Amino acid sequence: MSIFIDENTRLVVQGITGRDGSFHARQMMEYGTNVVAGVTPGKGGQTFEGPDGRTVPIFNAMDEAVASTGANTSVIYVPPAFAAGAVMEAADAGIDFVVAITEGVPVLDMARAHAFARDRGTRVLGPNCPGLISPGKAKVGILPGQIVAPGPVGLVSRSGTLTYEAVYHLTTAGIGQTTCVGIGGDPLIGTKFIDCLAAFKDDPDTKAIVMIGEIGGTDEQEAAEYVKENLDLPVVGFIAGQTAPPGRRMGHAGAIISGSAGTAAEKMEAFEANGIQVAKRPVEIAELIRAALQG
Amino acid sequence: MDLHEYQAKEIFRGAGIPVPPGKVATTPEEAEAFAREFGGMVVVKAQVHSGGRGKAGGVKLAKTPEEAREHAARILGMDIKGLTVHKVLITPAEDIDTEAYVGVLVDRNSQAPMFMVSAEGGVDIEEVAHTNPDAIRKLTVDPRYGLLPHQAYWLANALYDDPGLIRQAQKVMGQLYNAFVNAGASMAEINPLITTPGGQVKAIDAKVSIDDNELFRRPEIEAYRDTSGEPEAETEARDADLTFIKLDGDVGCCVNGAGLAMATMDLVKYYGGEPANFLDIGGSSSPEKVVNALKIITADPAVKVILFNIFGGITRTDDVANGIVEATRNIDIDVPIVIRLTGTNEELALEILKNAGFEAYTSMDEVVSKAVELANRA
Numbered sequence: 001m002s003i004f005i006d007e008n009t010r011l012v013v014q015g016i017t018g019r020d021g022s023f024h025a026r027q028m029m030e031y032g033t034n035v036v037a038g039v040t041p042g043k044g045g046q047t048f049e050g051p052d053g054r055t056v057p058i059f060n061a062m063d064e065a066v067a068s069t070g071a072n073t074s075v076i077y078v079p080p081a082f083a084a085g086a087v088m089e090a091a092d093a094g095i096d097f098v099v100a101i102t103e104g105v106p107v108l109d110m111a112r113a114h115a116f117a118r119d120r121g122t123r124v125l126g127p128n129c130p131g132l133i134s135p136g137k138a139k140v141g142i143l144p145g146q147i148v149a150p151g152p153v154g155l156v157s158r159s160g161t162l163t164y165e166a167v168y169h170l171t172t173a174g175i176g177q178t179t180c181v182g183i184g185g186d187p188l189i190g191t192k193f194i195d196c197l198a199a200f201k202d203d204p205d206t207k208a209i210v211m212i213g214e215i216g217g218t219d220e221q222e223a224a225e226y227v228k229e230n231l232d233l234p235v236v237g238f239i240a241g242q243t244a245p246p247g248r249r250m251g252h253a254g255a256i257i258s259g260s261a262g263t264a265a266e267k268m269e270a271f272e273a274n275g276i277q278v279a280k281r282p283v284e285i286a287e288l289i290r291a292a293l294q295g
Numbered sequence: 296m297d298l299h300e301y302q303a304k305e306i307f308r309g310a311g312i313p314v315p316p317g318k319v320a321t322t323p324e325e326a327e328a329f330a331r332e333f334g335g336m337v338v339v340k341a342q343v344h345s346g347g348r349g350k351a352g353g354v355k356l357a358k359t360p361e362e363a364r365e366h367a368a369r370i371l372g373m374d375i376k377g378l379t380v381h382k383v384l385i386t387p388a389e390d391i392d393t394e395a396y397v398g399v400l401v402d403r404n405s406q407a408p409m410f411m412v413s414a415e416g417g418v419d420i421e422e423v424a425h426t427n428p429d430a431i432r433k434l435t436v437d438p439r440y441g442l443l444p445h446q447a448y449w450l451a452n453a454l455y456d457d458p459g460l461i462r463q464a465q466k467v468m469g470q471l472y473n474a475f476v477n478a479g480a481s482m483a484e485i486n487p488l489i490t491t492p493g494g495q496v497k498a499i500d501a502k503v504s505i506d507d508n509e510l511f512r513r514p515e516i517e518a519y520r521d522t523s524g525e526p527e528a529e530t531e532a533r534d535a536d537l538t539f540i541k542l543d544g545d546v547g548c549c550v551n552g553a554g555l556a557m558a559t560m561d562l563v564k565y566y567g568g569e570p571a572n573f574l575d576i577g578g579s580s581s582p583e584k585v586v587n588a589l590k591i592i593t594a595d596p597a598v599k600v601i602l603f604n605i606f607g608g609i610t611r612t613d614d615v616a617n618g619i620v621e622a623t624r625n626i627d628i629d630v631p632i633v634i635r636l637t638g639t640n641e642e643l644a645l646e647i648l649k650n651a652g653f654e655a656y657t658s659m660d661e662v663v664s665k666a667v668e669l670a671n672r673a
Contacts, residue, residue, distance in 0.1 A: 080508060080511070081511070081512060104508045104511075105508060106479060106506055106508045106509045106512075107401050107481060107506045107508060107509075108401070108408070108438060108476060108479065108506070108509075110406075111401065111406055111407050111408065111438040112438045112439055114406045115406070115407070115437065115438060115439055116439070142608075143608065144608035144638070144639065146639060147608065147638065147639075157554070158554065159552065159553065159554020159555065160552045160553075160554060160555075160608075161550075161551055161552030161554060161555040161606040161608065162552060162554030162555040162557075162558050163554070164606050164608045164638070165555060165558070165606050165637070165659070168606070168637060168638070185553060185554070187401060187403050187481075188401070188403065188406045212554070214554055214557060215557070217403045218403070218404070219403075238558075240554050240555075240557035240558040240561060241557040241561070242561040242564065243542075243557075243560045243561050243563070243564045243570060244557060244560070244573070245540070245542065248540050248573075249507070250540065250553055250556075250557055250573055251538045251552075251553025251554075251556060251557075251573070251575040252553045252554070253506075253507070253508065254403075255553060255554075255557070259421050264561075280565065281562060281565060281659075281660060282558055282562075282659060283658075283659065283660055
């Protein structure tokens with residue numbers, strides 16, 4: 001099994017005619033994701049040319065796309081100024097799961113969009129995230145499909161390339177994954193560590209979990225408590241930003257130590273205090289997981 | 296992006312918040328002239344992107360215009376937490392009866408704007424939160440409705456007993472919320488919000504941070520940017536669309552992705568080195584970006600080695616390798632470069648780099664320990 005996406009995912013690509021949207025729509029189709037529709041206002045009725053001669057119908061609006069294709073998931077590649085609007089449009093159209101890839105979305109826009117989506121029972125992943133992949137079943141977003149493999153590990157991370165790094169070590173060590181989720185580097189994200197942990201808990205195929213956090217906020221600390229109280233699976237954690245100076249935004253909008261809160265040290269302590277094994281270096285993640293799976 | 300006090304006050308005044316007048320001086324003579332204009336006692340306040348200005352001696356009361364000039368002469372050019380003061384704000388001194396704290400910020404947990412108010416103002420609110428959390432009243436605002444009048448009243452009611460003062464503060468709450476939203480702020484703070492013996496509520500200090508993601512649609516706020524306090528390299532990096540933060544070490548880091556960049560810095564430290572910078576060159580790692588990144592890193596004389604750490608996901612690593620070779624061909628670099636590339640086509644990438652004379656690796660640990668060794672030897 002897997003979490004959030006699988007072979008039943010029917011995907012709409014919002015912004016399918018843009019540079020990133022079209023490139024990644026093809027990548028997702030090549031991986032085997034069932035891309036059923038694209039949306040670009042003003043280009044309804046046109047057709048998107050996918051790989052191997054496959055085509056995808058383009059619609060002007062989300063409600064048309066959902067009504068015509070039975071889509072249940074969407075992925076957003078539209079520019080920052082329109083991304084929050086795209087999330088709300090997807091939620092209004094009845095989409096269950098929205099993955100917002102766009103980086104640089106104004107935070108107050110997302111505050112409104114998250115509230116709107118919550119009211120409609122729509123799960124949002126991101127924004128400013130790489131998406132997710134359930135190896136062998138589907139990928140939604142921009143994660144490289146060739147570095148994953150099916151297997152027993154669930155992975156959740158705030159980062160992009162650091163996630164790839166960890167997954168790559170797992171895969172080359174012969175350890176596959178149920179689902180790898182990039183929850184995003186923004187201060188306001190729709191799906192947090194705890195949501196992913198709860199989903200992995202209900203997935204019988206997930207036998208161990210990797211959690212990759214970074215400085216800023218308290219989500220890792222809350223997730224650590226959740227692990228202690230609710231999970232029987234082994235969990236391995238890693239925190240980036242031990243050398244980050246306070247008060248500076250480290251690339252990700254959410255990666256900032258405010259005052260003395262949100263440091264890597266306090267997160268690593270929370271991990272250790274709650275029975276999560278802490279990898280000191282990225283390469284140790286795979287080593288610790290291998291030991292945990294064998295034990 | 297942090298604003299100066301005088302900029303934050305402009306925004307607050309525009310929203311209708313009662314803020315005493317003020318003028319920005321860049322010379323002691325100007326300071327004296329403005330003090331004379333205002334008449335009476337004035338406060339001379341350093342305009343610098345840092346807290347703790349008062350403690351550092353950057354805020355002084357002046358009884359006469361001459362004294363204002365003397366204070367300005369001392370404060371201008373002063374160093375406050377590594378930042379040089381280039382401007383001072385001259386503002387009339389107010390008679391203060393009480394000092395309160397009013398702030399609004401984006402709260403991660405509730406995913407909404409959150410007000411924090413306290414009758415114990417004029418001090419560090421983190422300190423109050425620590426020592427006397429009951430003295431702070433908090434309110435989460437539903438961003439779809441904004442701050443409702445009864446909520447503004449509830450906040451104001453925590454500050455004062457006098458109905459007249461509560462009314463004035465209620466109005467300030469609403470005005471502050473509007474200023475916060477309209478400026479695209481991530482934080483807006485009045486500390487202190489004072490009452491005068493005459494029964495007036497006034498904001499005599501102001502602090503605003505803008506959400507960087509808002510700046511593309513707010514040119515009037517972007518115009519407030521003051522780069523005089525930041526390292527030149529950070530300004531250049533922003534212009535080149537790179538995320539760069541200067542640090543104190545000697546291992547120059549060039550990485551794709553913010554998380555991996557932080558993890559790389561941490562690993563430098565793990566192996567006994569010190570990173571010279573944080574630098575995220577982004578996903579595509581085009582030759583142009585690599586050139587700009589190298590220029591910025593090598594401009595720092597402390598850098599003794601340059602460390603590339605690139606994970607090629609969708610981007611093929613052989614393309615990245617070609618980019619690095621092309622980029623380094625055109626600039627002179629007199630420190631060693633070590634490169635790590637992992638991901639799609641890594642064998643091909645390694646060959647390209649080695650043929651071009653670079654030390655190339657696929658393991659992050661190997662390349663970082665090598666970089667640290669080179670830096671410590673140099």
